[in-house]
Amino acid sequence: MPDSRALASLTDDLRLAHLLADDADSISMSRFKALDLHVTTKPDLTPVTDADTAVEEAIRRTLSRARPRDAVHGEEGQDTGWGPRRWVIDPIDGTKNFVRGVPVWATLISLMINDESVVGVVSAPALGRRWWASTGGGAYTGKSLMQAKPCHVSDVAAVEDASLSYSEIAEWVEAGQGQEFVDLMRSVWRSRAYGDFWSYMLVAEGAVDLACEPELALHDMAALSVVVTEAGGAFTDLDGRPGPNGAGAYASNGRLHEDLLRRLRPAR
Template sequence: MDEYADLMLANELVARADSIALRHFRGRNPVRTKVDGSPVSEADLTVERAMLDLLRRERPGDAVLSEECGALGDSRRRWVLDPIDGTIPFLRGARDWGTHVALEVDGELVLGLLSRPTEGRVYWARRGHGAHVRENGARRRLHVHGGGALGSARVTGFLFDDSPVRGDLEALPGWTRSPVSAVGDLLEGRLDALVDEGGKVWDRAPAALLVREAGGRVDDLRGGARLDLPWLVYSTPGLGTGITDFLVDRLSRRDVPGRS
């Protein structure tokens, strides 16, 4: 399959998802609570159905992993979808939400897109072709840079309320509270590191490829970059392993290797 054709399809998926989500934004959205305690709205489900319908028509043999419906099909090609990433801010009428789309081939990420429709912005990356952002019709290539000593680094994170390292991270001089758009802030040079505790594959897949293609680091605290392990850290190359070494040290002191 032509990767450029896949990129065009991924852009169509994002455009369709954003258009539907914006129609529901700040409107009446019936909500239920999922088993894990997180909310899912009618908007989430409507967006997901539209994305799945498009994939069934354009790539009927491909597998899918989506937040609301789970795993569908079995193929060496798998689309990873988060129809509305940031359902809570979406339901509150805030702006930090968007759509995530990624494509894996033989277990390797080859495409990643994430949108911020209230800002008119889409970030995308194609393996080996760099990371980019499109905003209001203008396109820019992204390069992650900066970050030196951990003590002066700008760090944020998605953490559990009872995270064993919350106090350690919040004590860092450059710690800031994390918005959903934090990956974009890292790609745009406003952050040096983002710590993700307990994220899911659909949360992480586009960001992992974007950060790598922009020249940054992605680390699962175990020497790799798996998306299905408890921790994932995105950082600038200048920060080196400073943030991951810090987290490994603090977790080992508490005898907590991570969350399942």
């Protein structure tokens, strides 16, 4: 548990993350469903829009003034700076949804210290939702710091009673775990592909009990991990190592985590 001085410092960083998210929301919503939205394809064949780049550039500009000594890692730009403090940004998580006019997308902002996520803000303006957390400070959801309610994971104790959220079955097939994942889907009480950030925020709220994806990048996971863990859940890579530094993510209410790992680990 961080000491009082560390918590005070994280409070300042969390407030800054909210200001960054406010600016990001303004930019992204002004481009959502815009008729002149510019979309290109990156080398990995994923789409990027002018909103992605504008949001990340705006966040980087503010950080360069407010936290000039901190490093920055973003999905669309080059890494800058070096040191124990690093801001991790996904300007629009769910770009394919954004492009098609589906409101399930969010800006993910995290502060990592010594490779541990200690602050996370997940802002989904088209849904009118935001989630946030800081290490030792709990997880919350609401429209602002002043209008918030705590997030808590569920108490579901058996996989057979659990609700599972995922992104795409094809990802599991490509990862060589297609059969194991289908078996898991058949074992749970309910499965839905809410996808992307929303799967993990539903775990933090207790509406979903399990969420997992076999292939993710740091910017996809850094903010999500601290929200899930501060809500009382577990967030690990595919081998069970805590945090967002692995190749993929398993998230749960904590009580189901070992069972989740056991069911999906054999193929690895």
